[in-house]
Amino acid sequence: FAQAPIVIKFSHVVALDTPKGQAAERFKQLAEKATNGRVKVEVYPNSQLYKDKEELEALQLGAVQMLAPSLAKFGPLGVKEFEVFDLPYIFPSKTALYNVTEGPIGKGLLKKLESKGITGLAYWDNGFKIMSANKPLRSPTDFRGLKMRIQSSKVLDAQMRMMGANPQVLAFSEVYQALQTGVVDGTENPPSNMYTQKMHEVQKYGTLSNHGYLGYAVIVNKKFWDGLPSDIRTALEGAMREATTYEKAIAQRDNDMALEAMKKSGKTQFIALTPQQQAEWKKALAPVQKQMESRIGADLINAINKESAK
Amino acid sequence: MKFLDHLEEWIIATLMGAATFIIFVAVVHRYLSGLPLGWLQDELIQINTSWAQEVCIYMFVWMAKFGAAYGVRTGIHVGVDVVINRLSTPWRNKFIIFGLLAGATFTGIVGTLGASFVWEIGHTEQTSADLEVPMWIVYLAVPLGSYLMSFRFLQVMVHFIRTGDLPKHDHSHVEGLDDELQGAKA
Amino acid sequence: MNALIIFALLLVLMLTGMPISISLGLTVLTFLFTMTQVPIESVALKLFTGIEKFEIMAIPFFILAGNFLTHGGVARRMINFATSCVGHWHGGLALAGVMACALFAAVSGSSPATVVAIGSIILPAMVKQGYPRKFGAGVITTSGALGILIPPSIVMVMYSVTTNTSVGALFMAGVVPGLMLAFLLGLTTWVLAKKHNYPRMKKATWGERLAAFRKSAWGLLLILIVMGGIYSGMFTPTEAAAMAAVYAFVIAVFVYKDLKIKQVGKVLLDSASMSAMLLYIITNAVLFSFLMTSENIPQQMAAWLTDQGLGPIAFLLVVNVLLLIAGNFMEPSSIVLIMAPILFPVAVALGINPIHFGILIVVNMEVGMCHPPVGLNLYVASGITKMGISELTVAVMPWLLTMLGFLMLVTYVPAISLWLPNLVYGSVG
Ligand code: NA
Ligand code: NA
Numbered sequence: 063f064a065q066a067p068i069v070i071k072f073s074h075v076v077a078l079d080t081p082k083g084q085a086a087e088r089f090k091q092l093a094e095k096a097t098n099g100r101v102k103v104e105v106y107p108n109s110q111l112y113k114d115k116e117e118l119e120a121l122q123l124g125a126v127q128m129l130a131p132s133l134a135k136f137g138p139l140g141v142k143e144f145e146v147f148d149l150p151y152i153f154p155s156k157t158a159l160y161n162v163t164e165g166p167i168g169k170g171l172l173k174k175l176e177s178k179g180i181t182g183l184a185y186w187d188n189g190f191k192i193m194s195a196n197k198p199l200r201s202p203t204d205f206r207g208l209k210m211r212i213q214s215s216k217v218l219d220a221q222m223r224m225m226g227a228n229p230q231v232l233a234f235s236e237v238y239q240a241l242q243t244g245v246v247d248g249t250e251n252p253p254s255n256m257y258t259q260k261m262h263e264v265q266k267y268g269t270l271s272n273h274g275y276l277g278y279a280v281i282v283n284k285k286f287w288d289g290l291p292s293d294i295r296t297a298l299e300g301a302m303r304e305a306t307t308y309e310k311a312i313a314q315r316d317n318d319m320a321l322e323a324m325k326k327s328g329k330t331q332f333i334a335l336t337p338q339q340q341a342e343w344k345k346a347l348a349p350v351q352k353q354m355e356s357r358i359g360a361d362l363i364n365a366i367n368k369e370s371a372k
Numbered sequence: 373m374k375f376l377d378h379l380e381e382w383i384i385a386t387l388m389g390a391a392t393f394i395i396f397v398a399v400v401h402r403y404l405s406g407l408p409l410g411w412l413q414d415e416l417i418q419i420n421t422s423w424a425q426e427v428c429i430y431m432f433v434w435m436a437k438f439g440a441a442y443g444v445r446t447g448i449h450v451g452v453d454v455v456i457n458r459l460s461t462p463w464r465n466k467f468i469i470f471g472l473l474a475g476a477t478f479t480g481i482v483g484t485l486g487a488s489f490v491w492e493i494g495h496t497e498q499t500s501a502d503l504e505v506p507m508w509i510v511y512l513a514v515p516l517g518s519y520l521m522s523f524r525f526l527q528v529m530v531h532f533i534r535t536g537d538l539p540k541h542d543h544s545h546v547e548g549l550d551d552e553l554q555g556a557k558a
Numbered sequence: 559m560n561a562l563i564i565f566a567l568l569l570v571l572m573l574t575g576m577p578i579s580i581s582l583g584l585t586v587l588t589f590l591f592t593m594t595q596v597p598i599e600s601v602a603l604k605l606f607t608g609i610e611k612f613e614i615m616a617i618p619f620f621i622l623a624g625n626f627l628t629h630g631g632v633a634r635r636m637i638n639f640a641t642s643c644v645g646h647w648h649g650g651l652a653l654a655g656v657m658a659c660a661l662f663a664a665v666s667g668s669s670p671a672t673v674v675a676i677g678s679i680i681l682p683a684m685v686k687q688g689y690p691r692k693f694g695a696g697v698i699t700t701s702g703a704l705g706i707l708i709p710p711s712i713v714m715v716m717y718s719v720t721t722n723t724s725v726g727a728l729f730m731a732g733v734v735p736g737l738m739l740a741f742l743l744g745l746t747t748w749v750l751a752k753k754h755n756y757p758r759m760k761k762a763t764w765g766e767r768l769a770a771f772r773k774s775a776w777g778l779l780l781i782l783i784v785m786g787g788i789y790s791g792m793f794t795p796t797e798a799a800a801m802a803a804v805y806a807f808v809i810a811v812f813v814y815k816d817l818k819i820k821q822v823g824k825v826l827l828d829s830a831s832m833s834a835m836l837l838y839i840i841t842n843a844v845l846f847s848f849l850m851t852s853e854n855i856p857q858q859m860a861a862w863l864t865d866q867g868l869g870p871i872a873f874l875l876v877v878n879v880l881l882l883i884a885g886n887f888m889e890p891s892s893i894v895l896i897m898a899p900i901l902f903p904v905a906v907a908l909g910i911n912p913i914h915f916g917i918l919i920v921v922n923m924e925v926g927m928c929h930p931p932v933g934l935n936l937y938v939a940s941g942i943t944k945m946g947i948s949e950l951t952v953a954v955m956p957w958l959l960t961m962l963g964f965l966m967l968v969t970y971v972p973a974i975s976l977w978l979p980n981l982v983y984g985s986v987g
Contacts, residue, residue: 093596110851112600116607122496125600139503140497178496207406207413215503219422226414228405231422231502233612236794239726242983247406263984377880384834385826389617392622395800399793425612432615432833433606436841439834440579448835452891456575471576476585482605489602514605 063293067102068290070282073117074292075109080258081316082130082186082278086310097294098270103128124178125227127286130278133166134215141174144365146358148217150273150347156190158370159275159372167365168243171281181284181301184306188252190272194265194330200339202346211237211249216357218250220350221274241265252276254313257320262330264280269333270321271343280306380442380520387435391428397508398424426502431511444475444524447539468530468538477519479533486514561855564589568846578892580837586849596681596852601845608839608844612796613725616715618833619799620667623780625829626806627665631816632777633675636661636772639770644744646758649751651687652697653744655680659701661742663708665780667715669927673702677942687757691943692953693750698826699950700957701743703924707891710734710784710799713920715892716840720847720898723912725795726788730979731913735787735921736801738974739964746960753789789982836891843895860903874969877901878922885926889934893926894919903974911971917975921965928954930941930959 072090076082090103106112110119118139120126136144141163146152162168163185172182192197195208205225211232212218222229230246240246242264249261250273256262280302287295322332335343351363398421405416433445443449494508532538564585571581613848627633640657647653658676660675666672675697684694708712710730718725734756750756762770771778783805787798810817819827850856868876884893905915927935930951940950968974 111848113607115610116603119493119498120600120604123492123599123603125597125603138499138501138507140499207408207417209402209406214422214426219420223417226417228402228417229422231425232401232794235722236613239724239983240791240794242791243726243789245794245797289652381827383980384830385823388622388826388830388833389822392619392800392803395797397621399797399801403792407938429610429612432618432837433609435618435830436834436837439830440838443831443835443838443847445677446831448831449838450835451577451581452572452573452888453575455573467574471574471580474571474574474584475580478580478587481587482583482601485598485602486605489599492599511602511606514602518605534916536882 065100066101068294070101070128071101071106071111071126072103072130073106073111073113073120074125074130075112076107077258078107081188081254081309081313082195083311085186085305086130087299088308089305091345092304093298095136095330095352096297096301098293099311101294101298121281121283124283124286126283128280128282130280132188132213133185133277134213134218136157136175136229136279137215139175139178140160141171141178142357144363145215145217145354145360146336146362147275148215148221149354149358149363150350151344152222152351152363152366152370153190153275154370158372161369162366167362167368167369174279179284180281181287182279182281183302184280186278186280186306186309188276189254189313189317191250191252191274191276192256192268192332193248193250193271193273194256194268197247197265198267198331198333199248199269199271200333200335201342208247208298209245211246217350217354218274220353221347224347224350224353237261238264250274252317253320254316258351262324262327265330267333268324268330271335271340273343273347276324280333281314358369377445380438380445384435384439384442387431387438391431391435394424394431395428397421423502426500430500433511434517437513438520441517441521441524443541444528445522445530445539447542448541463533465536468532472525472532473527476522476529479522479525483515483518483522486511486518490515497499560589560593560853561859563593564850564855565775570786572888577841578888579839582846582892582896584906586842586845589849594853596849596850600848604845606850607939608841608848611719612794613715614720614837614840616710616725616796616799617712617836618805618829619796620710620712620715621833621836622826622829623799623806624668624671625825625832626803626810626817627662627777627780628671628675629810629816629825631810631814632665632774632806633658633662634679635770635774635814636777637676639767639774642762642767642770643760646761647748648758649659649689649747649756650759651680651684652689652694652747652751652756655684655694655697656744656747657741657937659698659842660704660708660736660792661778662776663702663704663706663736665710665758665777665784665806666705667710667712667799667810667825669703669705669924670753671932672705673698673741673935673938674942675936677702677939689756692949693734693754693756693828695939695945695950696953696955697743697747697942699935699954700928701740702935702939703927704736704740704743704930706734706927706985707739707920707924708919709733710795710802713894713923714916715795716891717898717916717919719840720895721902721916722914723916727913727979727983728916729785729788729795731917731975732920734978735917735964735974739921739924739961742960742964743957746957754800776813776919780805780809839892840895843892847899848895856900856903860907863904864907867948868908870910871970873904873908874910875919875953877905877918878965878969881922882925885922885929885933890923890927893923911976913979914972914975918965918969921961921968925958925961927963928958 072086084104090105093101093103117129121129133144133147175182202225205227207228209230210227211224212229218231232240237343238259401421456464490508490511493511496505568585571584633731637658640654644657659672662672662675685691701986715725718728719785780802784798784802787793788795830856927933930947936950937946940947
């Protein structure tokens, strides 16, 4: 007789047409196919079930089985090591980033989630960030006194203060209007977020600084995961690998297309930093790593720096 | 009992006032630190007020939970009473007692759910994002407020059975307006 | 099927007279224990996180600001100013009442509060001047409803939170319809007053008008703080509400001195308890709509509504009828919180602008507040005038009909709502 399928509720907080949203759908298809329908994946996009602040607790309670929260969300959970991803200029390139996330450092970080009842499956990209404001940001001194919107994060707070700006925590949904009216002067975003939230309409300048990274981790409830038959787990891992490759590819494509579209719209003028300016930014932001050592762990920061220097 | 009443009133009024004051200060701070004031600007930027929103939210959640209990005592929670008001007094009374019991039951269950939730979260290291206070302390508002509310429902019910009186909130009463009207007449 | 059971249970529980928040909560619990897989712990989570949003906090702040202002001084000066402007026309004092309600609505986010603030002062004065009681009661009960249409508005905050639309744009969208409705209510008043030859007042000189304006300026300045502050980028809407509360406190205690410092504690307490009541309803409504979403009910209902092949015109008519019926039983915040999550997706699918849809809902709520059996404005007015509800129901009729006509206008002419926000923000929605 037909057995009832195993249901995986996959909840996330972004729209269907974002890289994360599309990859979640792709995972659903791959997983259901790979397990011959023994697993059913229900995707709940757009915070339909749980909001940003609730989803991790919901996962720990077993109310949902799978999530892909942004990496900054693991700090409040008690794994402050993940704040390392917020550090400015810690990944000089995408290769350096992947060397960390796909290598032993990334695996070690996911391992740390297990004590919280969470199993980490994969890292997904959003992208490297653009700094934007209503005045051109070429040198660190240009930040002085600007009100810059950030996500709630100690590292990003320190980053903005180091530049002489005044960081403001605002919900993502409020940002557009806050920029438009001038409650805040600027913000930082990967190109695709900046474009889908139409922030280019209300920002005059964007600096292609790639100073920081925004990414996600796909995680599952550990008890649920360990309780799956091993053949199913293997099949799901395979599906996740494929979905991850797909996600990274469309994340890159989306960012490229978004930047192109924003340039074409002419509403935001984009600034490329000269190597000398880039060096100035790096120098100005270097102390943030030192400042955050006690939170994140000096060993981890050093290990990543070593990996990046290769 | 009088002590509990006063404590309840004191807590919610203070939370209301304090949250307003904190947001006020944070806005003024943001405005001033955007002005070109030389060294003063540097000093202002160094002052961190990014926790203000979080504090305000938590204060209001606490205010909401305890204020809801206070509201039971003062009869502010609105219900649809058009139907039962047409019933004969004995029947109407039965429905009122049923409603109050339902309130006590619901809030009692919620209090218990909240307590076990707080217990679970208490075994994790979750903290709030900005202030980094342990989340179980923040969530404590749910069981405490709900149990208090359940107690208030029972209290109102006992009082109703004994005396037939229900607390009734007068939406048309405004503090100080009587003085104003008297002043206008004089 | 499940949807039917949920709604039937909710309706039955509500009709027993228990608080709406409790009936919502009990429906959720019953459902959770009997029919779904949703773990019960997520209820506790939602009970806390349901209101954990800075945007929602505008509600307590606006209530506090309103309560500081309701203390008579501000309202009395606004009435004096309005009287100096329109008092010499037919039904002068009644017209001044409409205008004062509109002015007060621009500083307060709540309709009943507007009725109380203006009504308590102007109604006795009208009776003294020889107006029939029911005329005055009718004018103020309905004009007070402007409180939620002219920004700031607590109901708009609720709509914005449930549907993720911009509060700033909604506030802006309420301005033109608010002024228009104020004009129409004034016109109704004028026509009736002329017909019955109600008293007119001596025409004020420009000097007297200026003096009256100056005295009310402190209160009127609050309009500038809220709308100007939001639009110029000084504050977010929630911050504007907090600033309004602080400003209103200063005005009431130090400038007009209507309020003694020892009364402040009581104002804080009253505001806190009113806010807590609304936040408690929000909490349970969030729980309710979470449960419905987990059961896919809004999606199914939306699909069903879409399948009926209704165009936007028929759909909006259905919405109006539904909301007017709901207005018979419930107060605005519960209606918005329960109905908006269901109706909003369909409206968006039909290409109706979310901001326009929000204004339409608000106008519906205004109508609902002025008619029995449940109508908060009526209750408040009956408290002030000591008139019975049925007597008041007859009294408000002419203005209520005006409001219904206006509702149709707002429903089918989106430009009334959208013109100003489009002008200010570019395209909205
Ligand atoms: Na208003
Ligand atoms: Na009604």
